[in-house]
Amino acid sequence: MRSEPTDINSNLISPLRPHVMVLFGATGDLARRKLLPGLFHLAQAGLLPKCRIVGTSLDDLDDEGFRAYARAALDDFAHHGVADDEWDEFAAGLFYVCQSAGNEALAKIVLELEEELGGDVARLHYLSVPPAAAPEVVQRLGEVGLAERARIIMEKPFGTDLASSIELNEALHRTFDESQIFRIDHFLGKEAALNILAFRFANGLFEPIWNRQHIAHVQIDVPETLSIGHRIPFYEKTGAYRDMVVNHLFQVLAFMAMEPPTALEPRSIGEEKNKVFRSLSPIEPSQVVRGQYGGYLDEPGVRPHSETETFIALRCEIDNWRWAGVPFYLRTGKRMAEGARVISIAFREPPKSMFPLGSGVGAHGPDHLTFDLADASRLSLSFYGKRPGPGMRLDKQSLQFSLHETGRTTDLLEAYERLIYDAMSGDHTLFTSAEGVERLWEASKPLLENPPPVRPYSAGSWGPNAIHQLVAPDAWRLPFERAWRSR
Numbered sequence: 001m002r003s004e005p006t007d008i009n010s011n012l013i014s015p016l017r018p019h020v021m022v023l024f025g026a027t028g029d030l031a032r033r034k035l036l037p038g039l040f041h042l043a044q045a046g047l048l049p050k051c052r053i054v055g056t057s058l059d060d061l062d063d064e065g066f067r068a069y070a071r072a073a074l075d076d077f078a079h080h081g082v083a084d085d086e087w088d089e090f091a092a093g094l095f096y097v098c099q100s101a102g103n104e105a106l107a108k109i110v111l112e113l114e115e116e117l118g119g120d121v122a123r124l125h126y127l128s129v130p131p132a133a134a135p136e137v138v139q140r141l142g143e144v145g146l147a148e149r150a151r152i153i154m155e156k157p158f159g160t161d162l163a164s165s166i167e168l169n170e171a172l173h174r175t176f177d178e179s180q181i182f183r184i185d186h187f188l189g190k191e192a193a194l195n196i197l198a199f200r201f202a203n204g205l206f207e208p209i210w211n212r213q214h215i216a217h218v219q220i221d222v223p224e225t226l227s228i229g230h231r232i233p234f235y236e237k238t239g240a241y242r243d244m245v246v247n248h249l250f251q252v253l254a255f256m257a258m259e260p261p262t263a264l265e266p267r268s269i270g271e272e273k274n275k276v277f278r279s280l281s282p283i284e285p286s287q288v289v290r291g292q293y294g295g296y297l298d299e300p301g302v303r304p305h306s307e308t309e310t311f312i313a314l315r316c317e318i319d320n321w322r323w324a325g326v327p328f329y330l331r332t333g334k335r336m337a338e339g340a341r342v343i344s345i346a347f348r349e350p351p352k353s354m355f356p357l358g359s360g361v362g363a364h365g366p367d368h369l370t371f372d373l374a375d376a377s378r379l380s381l382s383f384y385g386k387r388p389g390p391g392m393r394l395d396k397q398s399l400q401f402s403l404h405e406t407g408r409t410t411d412l413l414e415a416y417e418r419l420i421y422d423a424m425s426g427d428h429t430l431f432t433s434a435e436g437v438e439r440l441w442e443a444s445k446p447l448l449e450n451p452p453p454v455r456p457y458s459a460g461s462w463g464p465n466a467i468h469q470l471v472a473p474d475a476w477r478l479p480f481e482r483a484w485r486s487r
């Protein structure tokens with residue numbers, strides 16, 4: 001029997017309540033590159049409700065100054081152009097309160113704007129502030145009454161270990177109920193991440209083989225070519241594991257590995273994700289390679305002899321009935337050879353081969369199902385097929401699909417756009433819970449307490465050599481032996 005449609009996308013067409021949104025860190029890098037352009041695109045796409053946006057930060061601006069700042073951000077980063085009439089309407093909804101004016105001033109303008117909007121107005125606070133500042137901002141929101149009727153979007157990191165994440169969650173919960181908190185992980189807002197759910201649960205084809213009997217190993221590989229740049233002060237204290245693995249890579253892993261949720265709704269999906277995290281075996285230092293690219297120590301702001309890793313590769317396991325014994329290999333790093341965001345699922349090879357030696361069977365690794373989580377996402381299923389002509393020679397072939405083929409790429413929402421929209425809708429599906437975050441830090445304990453030494457790797461490489469031993473007898477899928485087909 002078919003269940004009633006309760007899909008996530010139904011939100012995309014239901015009208016949202018008018019909103020007053022407070023953007024903390026409004027003149028920061030994230031606001032400039034993603035949040036202001038994202039809000040503007042939501043407005044262009046007709047997905048932003050009646051909305052007033054109050055920017056706040058340490059910069060001494062007035063409303064006009066903030067509008068000029070936002071306009072410059074859109075000129076640099078808006079993907080869909082900025083038409084005059086669209087801009088005029090958007091700009092009229094932008095306001096600014098300098099943090100030095102105090103929280104009472106902020107509360108005053110929020111109340112005035114709510115009154116002006118009239119009716120049932122929702123509040124959304126977006127905290128794009130350094131982690132150390134977040135608890136205080138939250139406390140102040142409570143003190144001036146701005147936590148009432150409000151939702152709050154928090155940016156990672158959600159602590160740096162178990163103790164600090166518990167402390168942070170306790171601080172948040174003194175002001176906000178868990179149901180009001182939206183911990184953002186922008187990887188889950190990517191179109192391709194949601195497509196994992198569609199692919200797995202909307203089809204009968206793959207779920208029966210989505211387990212230890214048929215899957216030999218899984219790779220979640222997110223190499224980046226960029227360096228740390230101006231983020232050194234943050235990165236020095238953070239490193240690749242805390243910056244990328246605890247958040248993005250484990251979250252993607254949960255979507256890949258979770259059991260079918262009882263319904264496509266936030267609570268069921270959240271429960272299944274948390275079960276994956278509970279089954280995650282502790283991360284063993286012996287199963288981890290930490291790396292640092294050559295030249296990192298010379299970058300301004302890096303401590304002499306810094307042991308911060310700019311690269312990490314690890315092997316972990318999900319100790320449950322579906323996945324016991326299947327290695328999950330995770331890798332990410334800065335200044336690597338290529339930028340990619342790939343989930344690669346290697347299927348077990350046939351138990352016996354009838355093909356003659358030299359036929360090419362198995363010569364290019366196992367069959368793979370590959371998800372490319374790029375914005376223009378792609379999917380590929382590789383298999384051995386017969387090379388045309390006499391005899392039996394086998395070549396690796398693949399079935400490939402690219403998002404472009406849907407002909408709907410103009411409907412794409414960028415990750416932050418989707419997540420802001422979801423938070424306005426009250427939809428927690430793509431956000432992380434306190435329980436999930438704490439469990440991940442708990443599983444990280446052995447590694448954080450006893451990290452292996454950092455090994456050097458050359459900028460522009462795939463990481464230290466030890467990564468090959470880590471996955472042997474398997475092999476890293478990247479760099480791809482054959483490029484994606486381009487149409």
Ligand code: BG6
Pocket residue numbers: 186224243244341
């Ligand atoms: C951020 C990390 O969360 O994600 C960065 O802090 C990283 O270090 C970035 O570069 C990668 O995100 P994306 O969407 O550009 O792949």
